[in-house]
Amino acid sequence: MSEENQNPDLTDDEKRLFADLMPEDLKEIMDSGFNRRHFLKLMSIGGASVLAANLLGAEQVLARPLATEQAAATAAIENGVKLSFNINGASRSLTVDSRMTLLDTVRERLQLTGSKKGCDHGQCGACTVIIDGQRVLSCLTLAATCEGKKVTTIEGLANNNQLHPMQEAFIKHDGFQCGYCTPGQICSAVALLGEAKKGDASYVTSNIKQTGSAQQLSEDEIRERMSGNICRCGAYPNIVAAIMEVHSGKPVDQHFNFAG
């Protein structure tokens, strides 16, 4: 698909601008969820900070093709399991070592390195992905078990070329520092929204017997529900603010206090 087809409303000026910024990866960036309008909006509000980010992005995206399969030497696969599943909207078939986790499969075989390995033992949440609508840990999921499943990683959250509102809110509220736990946090937060809509309970829910309707979550509810995602940088308050904003649909204030 040509760029023109995909982004028919790109002006010549903008095209030149983009071409300047990110020569060959424009299509890639457009493909992978940076909506043009959104992009321009962020550029103008965020003091255009995002633009610079994309300058950085250009280099990296260039260096890294998306979701192409890294052919594993067949000799290297033991107890091979044939596998077809849907990843971020695309079907993929491959043969994996029966021992291979979903995390290692997306990272080492499908070049989707957004999902992170923080512990490999279910103890940190950095590897959180969404399978069939549920947030799960890809480090404790054997790839072999994913036959026929629909897997969404951080790379697949943007929809119709638009950042997911949770991604936007994380930027606005500075819901990260090093960014390593962030893909897991965001996948987890996105699934949390769905759980709240269904009226799911948590350990801090005051009346567990009251079932049914969608829940307006308190800060403590969000904290408890996000406690499976460790952030060693300690961005928790900002993560809670970002989630609260998306969950409530109302802007959450940011305070920068100076005195003296």
Next chain:
Amino acid sequence: MRPFKYTRATTLPSAIKELSGNAQSRILAGGTNLLDLMKEDVERPEALIDITHLPHSAVKSLSQGAAKSGVLLDALGKNSETANHLLIRSQYPMLSQAILAGASAQIRNMATNGGNLLQRTRCPYFYDVAMPCNKRTPGSGCGALEGFNRMHAVFGWSDKCIAVHPSDMAVALAALDAKVLAQNEAGQQRRLTFDEFFRLPGDAPEKDNNLQHGDLITGIELPASNFADHSYYAKVRDRSSYAFALVSVAAGLQLNGKQISDVRVAMGGVAHKPWRALTAEKMLKGKEATEANFKAAAKAEMAAAKPHEYNKFKIELGERAIALALTNALNYGS
């Protein structure tokens, strides 16, 4: 992780057949415990039989029109589905609470009801293959006995093993008099009470429970609930979430006015199995539901505890947790 053959089971009988056919095979359910231990080289199966693709329904009412009858939890039901099921939330709220007190949202979305009962101890000596551990390597000794045993048992341990069962869900199930349904290759269905199912370590700590290889857990049966109005699951831990219990207590009260007509108390974090606090229960039955009575019962229960060097605090903490769970059961009715 050792190489293993992976099979995706298509029917329950075929899974059981496959399992029985190889002593070194294991069932793969949520995998949250099994894979963890395989990566540590503690579990070394030659074959995994994946049962997650088998059809299941999380919770089934056993009622035939009658208002009060039990429920059946499918072994393959996910912990999160079970905890959020309307029947469980309304009639067995302490079970919902107990499940939700465990692990994290992601893990509860993966973990199954059957797997939860079968999860193994978190004893660090068990997890570290360089350490002695009778449970992992019978006869090698117990690293924890003279070691760092802060998280370990105060009831029912033997000098072969002082580990605790880590499950929260199982504590509530114990309080609720749940029964485990198991099926073997011959197609036999067994219905085991928790007493019949779980074990104390004794001389064979390598056995966590009384299942035989080839047994598949198909479900967990709960009798009709008498405790929906007054129950609570209290969990004390080193951080506020995503941590195993130091001590936990599932408490249920059935009241006749102020009088306790029936009571259940079970503890987690104190023994090799979910620990029914029978002494406390016996003391409370027929008494008035007061904080003083709760405290006295808690004290009596913990009087029999035998702690180790680093877990003496569990006696006082256990007393407090029992009293707290009962008080909350009385006041908040969860």
Next chain:
Amino acid sequence: MEANQITGTPLNRIDGLLKVTGKAAYATDYPVKNLAYGYLFKSTVASGTITQIDDAVAKKAPGVITIITHLNAPKLNVKGGLRGGALLQGPEIKFNGQHIGIVVAETFEQARYAARLIKVQYSGDAQAKTDFEKLATQAVPAKEPEVRRGDVDSAMASAAVTVDEVYETPIEHHHPMEPHATIASWEGDKLTLYNSSQIVNGAQTSAAKTLNIAPENVRIITPYIGGGFGSKGGQWANLALAAVAAKMANRPVHLALSRQQMFNSVGLRQHNIQHLKLAATKEGKLLALGHQTTTHTAIDDEYTEPCGDCSKVLYAVPNALINYKVVPMNIIMPTYTRGPGKSTGSFALESAMDELAFKLQMDPIALRLANEPAQDPTTGKPWSSRKLVECLKEGAKAFGWHKRNPQPGKNIQGDYLIGHGVACGSYPARQRDSSAVIKLTNDNGKVQATVELAAADLGTGTYTILAQTAADGLGLPVAQVQIKIGDSDLPPAAGSVGSVGATSYANSVNDACSKITTELMMKSGKQFFVRPTAAQLMASERLSSFETRMDAKPLADADNYSAHSFNANFAEVWVNRHTGMVKVKRFLAVTAAGKILNPKTARSQIIGGNVWGIGMALTEESVIDPRWGNFITRSFADYHVPVNLDVGNLEAIFINEDDKHANKLGVKGIGEVGIVGVAGAIANAIFNATGKRVRELPITPDKLI
């Protein structure tokens, strides 16, 4: 020039978009072709000698390419600058968990499996030193310098009120979310190391020296770092071993530590026993301060956490004794850990101050205000700036301190005992030598800048504050500034350690902006009444490109001042009176840290430090079984870093401050001060809530029932 347009504003992180889309590339995210996977295996004894390594079965395991042990490893320079030894240079074992070999295989699964098949025999050493509780009495004076003025003991003997207590803090681990990881790739003599590094040039030189190759032949690439907190400052054996593995496998190698291996591979914060002595008059004037720390270090190398640092600067006191004793042990070498010494030391000092205030029946804030020093009490130097008093006063106001009940155990709500506590902290402010190159281009009047330096951003906000600094310094919109860091091919820069990063980088970029502007003015040959911006000059002179390099240095007289960031921390805790579980409901950190370049990222740094302090106060503790010298807390399930629910409402206030004595930009650094004083404030709040003084961290439920 329109100064300070963007600097000082809460600009969103410019690397944010990459981070929320999973596109920021960390060390092992690079698609290197023909990659093989390494897996380290480690000793299971604390001391002794390897007598046999049986790797016959492992060698034949599918996919195995090579197995490297001390028997076939190349000779490396053990004094090359990597910390902690463990470079496979001999059979001697110095601690449990020392690397003893690497398996390289086609896949990660195969490498991990084969590592399990290797059988190692040791001849044991019954004398292994693993029990700190027992060895502490054998500690000897450490290299860390002593401070001694006056006579603490005689002041103690005659003072109206004294405190004489011992405070203990356990071993802690850095545990950045990204475990230390490297992809090593050779092309001829040239080595590329994609490696998470807080000090880019340091990683380059220590890798080169250790491998006995020229630094020019080593390139470190580390644009994104998944946290470090000190553990990725000095590098560890795994960096060089990745290169060795790649050489021996003749392929690029991916070598990541497992979370479990993080416990004994990359340093730790040591177990400290701190003996505090305070003497004061009835009015609360301090007369003496003793702060003696006993701790442990590696068996063959010394690092001592400077627990007495805050005691050197926080209060005016005529008699002081601050010193250290250390005992070598068979455990991994300790190292800098966020707020080294200040975080743990301030817990002891500020707990003791709280005990003193309680004995004096004096408000803890008033006690601190009564002992405010006019100049650095230890060096006698004037302060570059010091606004601790403002921190305390503004904080008290914002926190509602006057509502606190000074009597402990009196504030009860339902199941909870509520308490409030205060504690102060400080952290030295320093600028280090750092270079930067600015490249300007002009495309038909559109001027763009690229700023290049081998700086690091471990989540601190380096990218963003440098873009802001450069935008203002050059007169460009921030969107026209590109920041290139995290690559040793770029001009050498300071490390992002010890809170010197922001100060050194921002000053070097600022200086480079001034320099390039001046050079452009000279080049134009014109006279200006108002100093133009570099951007204007590029346009007016129709230059298509121009660049300059600045090698920035600290101010010449910086050493004449005592420069520190200061803070006051206020905690409100709710202690469950049945279970002893503590919740930090509210926390306020008031910080005076010079000029704040970006309040958004700065606030995040402070809050992050506070979360670390919560971990230190309540949850984090690592335990060694002295029988084997191994960590019994060996996973994230046993070693509890705080989770989201552990953290209540955190607020940060910055005191307006512009410290021109510290450095030109007036910046003091905030990466570390955020953790200092936090554990003290929480412990003091717990005392206020419960009447229990816990002097041994972490304050877990068992200590409060």
